[in-house]
Amino acid sequence: MTESRALALTVGAATVSALWTEAAEMQAALVLAHGAGAGMRHPFLETVAARLATRGVATLRFQFPYMEAGRRRPDPPTVAVRAVVTAVEAASALARSVPVFAGGKSFGGRMTSRAAADGLLDVARGLVFLGFPLHAPGMESRSRAEHLSDVPMPMLFVQGTRDRLANLDLMRQVVHALGSGAHLHVVEDGDHGFVVPKRMGRNPTDVLDDIAANVQDWIRKVG
Numbered sequence: 001m002t003e004s005r006a007l008a009l010t011v012g013a014a015t016v017s018a019l020w021t022e023a024a025e026m027q028a029a030l031v032l033a034h035g036a037g038a039g040m041r042h043p044f045l046e047t048v049a050a051r052l053a054t055r056g057v058a059t060l061r062f063q064f065p066y067m068e069a070g071r072r073r074p075d076p077p078t079v080a081v082r083a084v085v086t087a088v089e090a091a092s093a094l095a096r097s098v099p100v101f102a103g104g105k106s107f108g109g110r111m112t113s114r115a116a117a118d119g120l121l122d123v124a125r126g127l128v129f130l131g132f133p134l135h136a137p138g139m140e141s142r143s144r145a146e147h148l149s150d151v152p153m154p155m156l157f158v159q160g161t162r163d164r165l166a167n168l169d170l171m172r173q174v175v176h177a178l179g180s181g182a183h184l185h186v187v188e189d190g191d192h193g194f195v196v197p198k199r200m201g202r203n204p205t206d207v208l209d210d211i212a213a214n215v216q217d218w219i220r221k222v223g
Helices: 043-053 077-094 107-117 143-150 168-181 204-222
Strands: 005-011 014-021 028-033 057-062 100-105 124-130 155-160 182-187
Touching: 005 077, 014 043, 014 077, 028 043, 028 077, 028 107, 028 124, 028 204, 043 057, 043 204, 057 077, 057 204, 077 100, 077 107, 100 107, 107 124, 107 143, 124 204, 143 168, 155 168, 155 204, 168 182, 182 204
Parallel strands: 028 057, 028 100, 100 124, 124 155, 155 182
Antiparallel strands: 005 014, 014 057
16 A cells, blocks of 8 residues: 655745655656645545556645635635645655656646746656646637746646546647647546546546556656
8 A cells, every 4th residue: 555644845824735655666756736626635636646656656745725724715826836836846855866747637737837837847857737727618718728838848638538628629739739848648538537437338447547657658758
């Protein structure tokens, strides 16, 4: 069973919780920021962290200040970006010279991309987005992706074909426009949380294993 070590990070005037899940024979470390509606202990992130640990990728999960304080409304981008930068710096110190990557689920991934676009994540070798929230449901647009052209490192987008927050055709256009440094991995029939309908006959464990395997493979190629 994979164990995680509890940490505390200082983000401005706030102290937030974090979890460091180390990997045997660690080859890389990945900061995983949580989505807007669920914290770092959400089962999806717990499972992804455990799967990656078996593949040599350590992870650092953390709470954004609003989540730590029990508020429902996400932090302003300036605060969220500061939290991401703090977590990446902490992961870099824990990683013992292996490559460090950053990203996360939905809102967490988007705030990570904002930090990178602002030139604040130079230590990160690449970014991993688990369900990039390209637009609000039913309001298809690419405006949330405009800053991605300013991100200086490689990017991996893991997207479900049923994701209501990212029309796949638009997502393909975004990734294509970003050039060879961006890669898209599609999870067939997955929604924004990568849940696949039972009628499709896919085991949920296999879906998460596939995501972890593709993230680890991309990290190995980039790192």
